[in-house]
Amino acid sequence: MSTPNTPSRHTLEANYRRSRILNWVLSAVAVFLAVVVVAQMVEGSSAAEEPAAVTTDTGESGEPAQSAAGDMEFVRRDATDPKAIGNVDAPVVMTEWIDLRCPFCAAFSRDTLPGLIADYVDTGKVRIEFIDVAYFGEQSVDAAVAAQAAANQDRYVEYTTAIFGDAPEKGHADLTRDVLIDFAEQVGVPDIARFTADLDDPALEQKVRAGTQQAQQLGVTAVPFFVAGQTALSGAQPASTFREYLDEAVAAAG
Known part of the structure; x- marks a missing residue:
């Protein structure tokens, strides 16, 4: 018999089943990405300072986790998403993980991304969604918070593009608080007071x-x-x- 403060057997069993499902989804995605990282890691990328260990348990099916539409679980496909460019119904979504202090992310943004936007995004073939990470110290955390603050006012793409456009070719950009605010002013973030307040938001x-x-x-x-x-x-x-890479993805999407 359960007391008022003790979960019932049925509640515990339901929680256990949900936990197993979540663990399977995360482990399936992890093994898929871990394999391709090992296979394709070459010069031209910045490594995280303290990468986490990656599980190799694939669950019962051994397949990477996907949504019903065939997208990977981290694909958002939200028409109101300020951290994305391109048609929400494009055949392919390319997700890019970035750190605003990463020189290789900056090189891609400056040298390659504009052409891909013209040939794949503007033509409706590909949608690009961005995910911010902080791999290079506290300034990376601050920069990612600032990017979210810009996204809160629908200036994310303009903001990150400006930072990458001004980044050094080698080494990590020096993104102090004053610099982050200056970039917000440069790209026309409407409410700088709100932007500055968001920089101190512990939730962000x-x-x-x-x-x-x-x-x-x-x-x-x-x-x-x-x-x-x-x-x-x-x-x-x-x-x-x-x-x-994108031609193959578009062809595979039919």
Whole structure:
């Protein structure tokens, strides 16, 4: 017999089943991404300072976790998402994990992304969704919080593009609080007072740290990191590599 403060057997069993399902989904995604990271990790990516261990348990099916539409579980497909560009119903969603202090993320943003937007995003073939991580110290955390603050006022893409456009070719950008505010002013964030207040929001900081931990658990131990369809790619590869990569993803999507 259960007391008022003791969960019933049925409640415990339900919680246990939910826990097993969640663990299977995370472990399935982790093994998939872990394999492709090992296979494709080359020069042109910045490694996380303290990458988390990655599980290799694939669950009963051994298949990577997918949504009903065939997208990986981290694909958002939200028409109001400020951290995305392109048609919400595009055949392919390419997810990019970025750190605003990563020089290779900046190189991709400056040198390769504009051409991909013109040929794949603007033509309706590909949607790009961005996920912020903080792999290079507290300034990376602060920068990711600032990116979310810009997203809160629908200036995320403009904000991150401006930071990457001004980044050094080598080493990590020095993104102090004053610099982060200056970039917000440059890209026309409407309410700078609100933006500045968001920089001190502990909920945004916790969101950044939780997102970083989740990325590491998925096997994203270096940035930039990409998943399009069910195939991953790591690093600021040549534009021709990305075109082949996206062509294959679009073809696979039918």
